[in-house]
Amino acid sequence: MGVSNRILILFAHPALEKSWVNRQLLQGIQGIDAITVHDLYEQYPNLHIDVKFEQNLLLNHDIIVFQHPFYWYSSPAILKEWQDLVLELGFAYGHGGTALRGKKFLSAITTGGSEQAYCRQGHNFFTIRELLAPFEQTARLCGMDYLPPFVIQGTHELRHSDQIGKHVNDYRTALIALRDDTIDWEQIQQHKHLNHKLEQLIKTPEISHHAQ
Amino acid sequence: MHNENLFFQAFIYLAAAVLSVPISKRLGLGSVLGYLIAGVIIGPFGLHFVGQEGEDVMHFAEFGVVMMLFLVGLELQPSLLWRLRLPILGLGGLQVVVTSLLVAAIALLFGLSWQMALSVGMILAMSSTAIVLQTLNEKGLTKTEAGQSAFSVLLFQDIAVIPILAFLPLLAMKGNAVSLLASQVMMAAEPAAEGSALPPWQQALLVMSVVGGIIVGGRFLVRPVFRIIAATRLREIFTATALLLVIGIALAMQAVGLSPALGTFVAGVVLADNEYRHEIESDIEPFKGLLLGLFFISVGASVNFNLLLQQPLLILGLVLGLAIAKFVVLAALGWFFKLELSQSLLFAFALAQGGEFAFVLFSFATQSNVLTSAVAAPLIAVVALSMVLTPLLMIFYEKVVQPRFAAAIEDREPDEIDDNENPVIIAGFGRFGQIVGRLLLANGCQITVLDHSPAQIELLRRFEWKVFYGDASRLDLLHAAGAERARLLVVAIDEREKVLEVVELARKHFPHLKILARATDRRHAYELIRHGVDVIRRETFGSALDMGVDALKLLGVRSNRAYRAAQIFKRHDEEALRDVALMEGDDKVVIARSRQLARDLEQLLQTDEREMPQDTDRAWDISALRKDVI
Numbered sequence: 001m002g003v004s005n006r007i008l009i010l011f012a013h014p015a016l017e018k019s020w021v022n023r024q025l026l027q028g029i030q031g032i033d034a035i036t037v038h039d040l041y042e043q044y045p046n047l048h049i050d051v052k053f054e055q056n057l058l059l060n061h062d063i064i065v066f067q068h069p070f071y072w073y074s075s076p077a078i079l080k081e082w083q084d085l086v087l088e089l090g091f092a093y094g095h096g097g098t099a100l101r102g103k104k105f106l107s108a109i110t111t112g113g114s115e116q117a118y119c120r121q122g123h124n125f126f127t128i129r130e131l132l133a134p135f136e137q138t139a140r141l142c143g144m145d146y147l148p149p150f151v152i153q154g155t156h157e158l159r160h161s162d163q164i165g166k167h168v169n170d171y172r173t174a175l176i177a178l179r180d181d182t183i184d185w186e187q188i189q190q191h192k193h194l195n196h197k198l199e200q201l202i203k204t205p206e207i208s209h210h211a212q
Numbered sequence: 213m214h215n216e217n218l219f220f221q222a223f224i225y226l227a228a229a230v231l232s233v234p235i236s237k238r239l240g241l242g243s244v245l246g247y248l249i250a251g252v253i254i255g256p257f258g259l260h261f262v263g264q265e266g267e268d269v270m271h272f273a274e275f276g277v278v279m280m281l282f283l284v285g286l287e288l289q290p291s292l293l294w295r296l297r298l299p300i301l302g303l304g305g306l307q308v309v310v311t312s313l314l315v316a317a318i319a320l321l322f323g324l325s326w327q328m329a330l331s332v333g334m335i336l337a338m339s340s341t342a343i344v345l346q347t348l349n350e351k352g353l354t355k356t357e358a359g360q361s362a363f364s365v366l367l368f369q370d371i372a373v374i375p376i377l378a379f380l381p382l383l384a385m386k387g388n389a390v391s392l393l394a395s396q397v398m399m400a401a402e403p404a405a406e407g408s409a410l411p412p413w414q415q416a417l418l419v420m421s422v423v424g425g426i427i428v429g430g431r432f433l434v435r436p437v438f439r440i441i442a443a444t445r446l447r448e449i450f451t452a453t454a455l456l457l458v459i460g461i462a463l464a465m466q467a468v469g470l471s472p473a474l475g476t477f478v479a480g481v482v483l484a485d486n487e488y489r490h491e492i493e494s495d496i497e498p499f500k501g502l503l504l505g506l507f508f509i510s511v512g513a514s515v516n517f518n519l520l521l522q523q524p525l526l527i528l529g530l531v532l533g534l535a536i537a538k539f540v541v542l543a544a545l546g547w548f549f550k551l552e553l554s555q556s557l558l559f560a561f562a563l564a565q566g567g568e569f570a571f572v573l574f575s576f577a578t579q580s581n582v583l584t585s586a587v588a589a590p591l592i593a594v595v596a597l598s599m600v601l602t603p604l605l606m607i608f609y610e611k612v613v614q615p616r617f618a619a620a621i622e623d624r625e626p627d628e629i630d631d632n633e634n635p636v637i638i639a640g641f642g643r644f645g646q647i648v649g650r651l652l653l654a655n656g657c658q659i660t661v662l663d664h665s666p667a668q669i670e671l672l673r674r675f676e677w678k679v680f681y682g683d684a685s686r687l688d689l690l691h692a693a694g695a696e697r698a699r700l701l702v703v704a705i706d707e708r709e710k711v712l713e714v715v716e717l718a719r720k721h722f723p724h725l726k727i728l729a730r731a732t733d734r735r736h737a738y739e740l741i742r743h744g745v746d747v748i749r750r751e752t753f754g755s756a757l758d759m760g761v762d763a764l765k766l767l768g769v770r771s772n773r774a775y776r777a778a779q780i781f782k783r784h785d786e787e788a789l790r791d792v793a794l795m796e797g798d799d800k801v802v803i804a805r806s807r808q809l810a811r812d813l814e815q816l817l818q819t820d821e822r823e824m825p826q827d828t829d830r831a832w833d834i835s836a837l838r839k840d841v842i
Binding site for chain 1: 761769770771772773774775776
């Protein structure tokens, strides 16, 4: 089974040295073929983004992942700056802006609050999917397929590596499945979060052989 | 005895200038009128300090006009001169011809013979380069359309003097009809009559080779010579070289029978893009100023009030008549050449006088028996009085005429002429200044660069940088570099004392300039802060801080974190710098304060670390923490 999709992870965390979860997640996908991790805060400490370089990165990948903690119902500042500069008129949208058309977009976020906090009864009132609407619409405008987000919640409760281990594994599995096209593209849109019942979405190699 | 007399004379002239010019300036009459009045006061009809020798002084002081044209040339790029060719030949040519004929016609009415009338016409067609340029310059009008036109006409007159000198003797041949053809032959031959007996074609060849020599020498010889001279770091030798250059050219031109003013003007234009231009300019400037002042004084002293008293109506009538005749011709030409009305009038007011050439030409004409001294003497008085009249006419223009056009003048297009008006001056163009300059240039800002190392300039010039030689701690040089009109002064010199000198000088004389200074170290920065400098950058601070960030990163600190730490460090350090700089007291207090500041910084950096996103996420998103808070 060869590589079908190249994945670009745009990672944004202003203080990774303190984010146990995100460090683990990154370690879990380190060195995997055709997955590029692009650490924005490390690359651009003063937020001065090299637009041409970023656009080339986008062109060279098929699936774009925004991986970041969920700050104030959105991304850390640098990722917003990245969107403002890199998703140019005529490149990402508008007349002639077809560079991203047909690519896939995934949000991979971590939230401090638990899942119960993100509903009408919770103190955040809105669901994660509702709060991610700006990202979803951004992807739509650029002609990208928006995938259900990969969400890890209640991160401050995750103290031990065995608790985190499952998430790290899921993330790795999901990305590899996306990369190798072993994900069930029809089923995927039925799911609220990518990592809810992830196993149902992944076709085993045997099945896919049979299908062919 | 002779010496004492010389010193006494110098004392009189200087005292007259020092007393009258500031008063005249204060009264808004301008310096030229001040000098002229000073001349009248000390002259034979005032206090009798100056007698007949005043005329010798005038001939000597006329060299000021030569220097002035040299300086005008220095300010004039050859390309601009080329653009002025039409005004010079057309406007200048017509002015001389039409005015000559008109004045000659009037002279005929006074009953002069046609030869006399024509010579009077030609002589009175000349205007005064010295007075006009000095007055326009003082009023800041040189770059206006009228100023440029006036300059063009004056330049043409300078050229025209030579053929007129040649032509005048021909008019002396009484009774013989002089054919035009013969006159043309004689014109070329005339300089030969003054000394060298060369055939015309050799003479022409000589003239061309001298002018060519000036151009070629200016292009290729002057630069290396000045480089060698500048390397000696002896200012007076530099000044001497500059003077030698001007005087040498003047002599060469005289030797071949051309106007020295014209020659030095050409030399000036050739040197206009030379890197030593500003330095040469500021070295010649004081000599020019003093000589011109002396010249104006001697003009004032030469006004023959006896004649005026004997025939007041005739003389005053002639002065007015001359001014009106010239004014009408000039205004008509201005209209013909499509100048705006306000510019036309300014142009006409500026040039409506007789010139210093008239003195020379009248005496020459008298010697050649073209004119009788009975005719020439009152006319010399008329010319002198009309020169005195000019500053008054200019004041009249400024106070009465110009206000009517005020709106039109404000709409004037910005000047594109003077490349001296760059908004930024960079003093010192070594490792530091170059980076500042390159960034500014890359962003389309125009800069004037001064540096005082000949070797450095030579190098930069090879890379096609516009760099001028000069020591920025000299006031005159800052003037020449356009400090009055610049907005920023970047002091990027590497000698700390020099930096302070330049800063002090600039703050005192150009308070409008924002000063950006390079500090060599902390102590130097303290001093600059106390001098009230607007922007101070320590020369090694930025790069040292960058390297600190690099080191932190190599130690494993995330780059965004290292960057933030450096920013906090920088802000704190700069605040501390100001704080300590403004502290009075002995070293102990300063040391104690520095310790305190160091502790503050440590605390600050730790606080920043705590404030960075906690553990996994912001506290607002964590129910347990929210409950604590609410």
